[in-house]
Amino acid sequence: MNSSNSLLCVGLDIDAARMTVASSPTLQQLKDFTRMVIDCTMDSVAAYKLNFAFFEHYGWEGFRWIEEVVEYIDKRRFTIADAKRGDISNSAKHYAMSIFDRMGFDAVTVNPYMGRDAILPFLSNPQKGVFVICLTSNKSASDLQLQLVNDHPLYHKVVEMVKDLNEYDNCGLVVGATQPMELSHIRQAAGDMPFLIPGIGAQGGDLESSVREGNKGGIALINVSRSVLYAGDQTEKSIGDAARDYQNKINSVLQNMDMTVDG
Amino acid sequence: MNSSNSLLCVGLDIDAARMTVASSPTLQQLKDFTRMVIDCTMDSVAAYKLNFAFFEHYGWEGFRWIEEVVEYIDKRRFTIADAKRGDISNSAKHYAMSIFDRMGFDAVTVNPYMGRDAILPFLSNPQKGVFVICLTSNKSASDLQLQLVNDHPLYHKVVEMVKDLNEYDNCGLVVGATQPMELSHIRQAAGDMPFLIPGIGAQGGDLESSVREGNKGGIALINVSRSVLYAGDQTEKSIGDAARDYQNKINSVLQNMDMTVDG
Numbered sequence: 001m002n003s004s005n006s007l008l009c010v011g012l013d014i015d016a017a018r019m020t021v022a023s024s025p026t027l028q029q030l031k032d033f034t035r036m037v038i039d040c041t042m043d044s045v046a047a048y049k050l051n052f053a054f055f056e057h058y059g060w061e062g063f064r065w066i067e068e069v070v071e072y073i074d075k076r077r078f079t080i081a082d083a084k085r086g087d088i089s090n091s092a093k094h095y096a097m098s099i100f101d102r103m104g105f106d107a108v109t110v111n112p113y114m115g116r117d118a119i120l121p122f123l124s125n126p127q128k129g130v131f132v133i134c135l136t137s138n139k140s141a142s143d144l145q146l147q148l149v150n151d152h153p154l155y156h157k158v159v160e161m162v163k164d165l166n167e168y169d170n171c172g173l174v175v176g177a178t179q180p181m182e183l184s185h186i187r188q189a190a191g192d193m194p195f196l197i198p199g200i201g202a203q204g205g206d207l208e209s210s211v212r213e214g215n216k217g218g219i220a221l222i223n224v225s226r227s228v229l230y231a232g233d234q235t236e237k238s239i240g241d242a243a244r245d246y247q248n249k250i251n252s253v254l255q256n257m258d259m260t261v262d263g
Numbered sequence: 264m265n266s267s268n269s270l271l272c273v274g275l276d277i278d279a280a281r282m283t284v285a286s287s288p289t290l291q292q293l294k295d296f297t298r299m300v301i302d303c304t305m306d307s308v309a310a311y312k313l314n315f316a317f318f319e320h321y322g323w324e325g326f327r328w329i330e331e332v333v334e335y336i337d338k339r340r341f342t343i344a345d346a347k348r349g350d351i352s353n354s355a356k357h358y359a360m361s362i363f364d365r366m367g368f369d370a371v372t373v374n375p376y377m378g379r380d381a382i383l384p385f386l387s388n389p390q391k392g393v394f395v396i397c398l399t400s401n402k403s404a405s406d407l408q409l410q411l412v413n414d415h416p417l418y419h420k421v422v423e424m425v426k427d428l429n430e431y432d433n434c435g436l437v438v439g440a441t442q443p444m445e446l447s448h449i450r451q452a453a454g455d456m457p458f459l460i461p462g463i464g465a466q467g468g469d470l471e472s473s474v475r476e477g478n479k480g481g482i483a484l485i486n487v488s489r490s491v492l493y494a495g496d497q498t499e500k501s502i503g504d505a506a507r508d509y510q511n512k513i514n515s516v517l518q519n520m521d522m523t524v525d526g
Contacts, residue, residue: 015353053354056361060330064323084349086374088401090278091316098319111349113376113396115403133376138351140378143424147412154410154417161406 005261006247007211007254009047009080009196011225012037012069013054018230027058027065034069037229040240044247046261047078049196049223050105070104079105080196084133085122086111092121100128107131109174109196112158113144119165126168129194134158134186137176137199159189172196175214177205183213195220200246201227207246211253222250268524269510270474270517272310272343272459274488275300275332276317281493290321290328297332300492303503307510309524310341312459312486313368333367342368343459347396348385349374355384363391370394372437372459375421376407382428389431392457397421397449400439400462422452435459438477440468446476458483463509464490470509474516485513 014034016025021033038048050069055062070079085095085108099108100122107129110119122130135145135155145155162171175186177199187195195214199205201224214220224246232238254260277297279288284296301311313332318325333342348358348371362371363385370392373382385393398408398418408418425434438449440462450458458477462468464487477483487509495501517523 013354051350051354053350053357053361056326057357057365059361059365060323060327062361063319063326067323084374086347086349086376086396087314087316088399088403091276091314094316094320098316098322098325102320102322111347111374111376113349113374113407114399114401115406115408117401117403133349136351136377138377138380140351140380143378144376144417144420145378147417147420149410149412149417154407154412157407157410 004043004046004077005251006044006046007215007220007222007250007261008045008243008247009049009221009223010037010041010045010228010243011049011051011082011198011223013051013225013229015054018226020234027061031065031068034065035072036236037239038069038073040236041228041243042076044240044243045077047080047221048073049080049082049225051082051225067103075104078107080131081105081108084109084111086113086118088114088117089121092118096122096124096128100125107172109133112161116161116165119162119171123165123168123170126170129170129172131172131174131194131196132158132162134162134173135175135178135182137178137205141176155186156189159186162193163190166193174198177207177210180206180209180213183210184216187213187216187218190218192218194218196223197221198223198225200224207249208253211250212257215254215257215259222246267306267309267340268514269307269309270478270483270485270513270524271308271506271510272312272484272486273300273304273308273491273506274312274314274345274461274486276314276488276492278317281489283497290324294328294331297328298335299499300502301332301336303499304491304506305339307503307506308340310343310484311336312343312345312488314345314488315347330366338367341370343394344368344371347372347374349376349381351377351380352384355381359385359387359391363388370435372396375424379424379428382425382434386428386431386433389433392433392435394435394437394457394459395421395425397425397436398438398441398445400441400468404439418449419452422449425456426453429456437461440470440473443469443472443476446473447479450476450479450481453481455481457481459486460484461486461488463487470512471516474513475520478517478520478522485509
């Protein structure tokens, strides 16, 4: 999963409204921009995460764009379908077939609300991974995730459930860059399961504590989207520099922990 | 929403593996079958529900198929995107834009795990509806949905949250056809909010109790997928008869309750 001396994941949340290349970029301009971002960040990243929302905005053409992006990355880096799928049995199997077999993603994000039936169908191929949404950093995470069940927040149940399901060692957790304390507790409970940590950069999560707590005893991929994609004047140089800068910051936190990234 | 003397929703879960038209039906054969199903059930249904999983199986071509199906229904019936979306803020807005504005669906199913931030972006247009997943009928619903929070199952929190958000009267709940007792409790808590009840037919839910408890003081759409789509020899007559049969059964339960369907 990591041959790049990096734990940086760049989120390809391509948003026409934030681009400066044109006032109303065409789909072709969005596609060109995406390829440019991949070209100039490839050397700095471990993975790319595609948030399906930004693609589905364009209907079936957006879905074709997703397939083109995975093809363009062409297995040079780990690819995560941030599709937040949450259905069971036959439906979940069809989603898994689509995302893993047809589109060729390495991993997918999955929503745990329907329980293990919603996760299991994605786990049958040990070569493909699942990041289950555990604790998110939005304000209304408190509506369900932080509700107390036997004196513990509900998301602890998710950690336990995913640990139970991790027979093939292909499960991970999505843990928002929130309070370092919560991240530390989840790391202790989850053992060495990989984490995917979004919310860094424009979304305000703290990079240093996320890297430190997430990587104590397991790997944590750090996802950055807007702060890389829309860096500076959005040229290859600005975007590439922003990615290198995040890679270096992450690696220097790891070095202070006496850890280096494998590879 | 209902001009058809019916509370039946037919789920378009088109599964090549269950079709008898050919041993490996082409995408065109699946599309033809879908149109035939719509033609011969139109007079018996209030709504169609498209489970995105069965379409996404075919990648971008499946997504184009979704758009073609909505276009073919052409507002003659209420359309529900069973996409179980579960993301927040900007991402949720893009999903809403795609499903409501671009594809033209009337309603969408949404997953509540990330809290109200995951629901609100779908509610801004009072003409478009959201069915939030509340209680599902799969076995592992117990993993999270039935966990006790202050002595009440977690899904009660979902009912409260959705009631709070229902300013424009465009919220509903997905409640699986499970124990009549639970359905009855949710109906009491939810007031007159519309329900979408899947799990009838091949999935084993009891039709009579679902119709009765779901429709006490509010409308409940009853979704049937496999038992209609793959009825008998899968001809227009068999499928049309199966839909009419469900419509009649539902209406006769309502008549015994001294209720009729508006329209």
